[in-house]
Amino acid sequence: KQEVTQIPAALSVPEGENLVLNCSFTDSAIYNLQWFRQDPGKGLTSLLLIQSSQREQTSGRLNASLDKSSGRSTLYIAASQPGDSATYLCAVNDNAGNMLTFGGGTRLMVKP
């Protein structure tokens, strides 16, 4: 059974810092991996999707990498802003059915 772990569980940084969020998964036979953002009490916003054949994806200040063989993904946020404060979730898709296994999330606080 796939297990997804995110470290750290919570992170507080001053504005402007570059930061890295980590995601690890136990079964490397994945179809794709997706990073989401969740604001308190709200639904999820998709940030980046990495296919199993890809190494990284970029969108603005966000860069996600994937090392399938080692079961790891990282989300890099450059020049963090207070508006980046949210919970970031990674989710792994084990098959083409698009049913995701989620990590526990990293709660990020960016202080002005």
Place this chain on the structure above:
Amino acid sequence: SAVISQKPSRDICQRGTSLTIQCQVDSQVTMMFWYRQQPGQSLTLIATANQGSEATYESGFVIDKFPISRPNLTFSTLTVSNMSPEDSSIYLCSVVGSGRTTNEKLFFGSGTQLSVL
């Protein structure tokens, strides 16, 4: 990308009652998913709702407790039946995006925050 409207956004319910959550998508989608997020936890898949057939439930979830309807390709409902305080969670519907650049990306509704007293 798919635009998903989920209603209600929040509700406070009494123990023993039932609540039906609606999920409306702006385009036809084959698969819709219902997730639960308990307080302080990550998301857990409840079931996959397919049009024209019964929903497929994950381990730990049963149809009597979480009946699902999928009358067409743009709409689904999830009912939380005979509620108890342990059902207090955020419930989210999700669909697979369509189109070349968003294929296989999942999109989520804004969620229904349920509190059971």
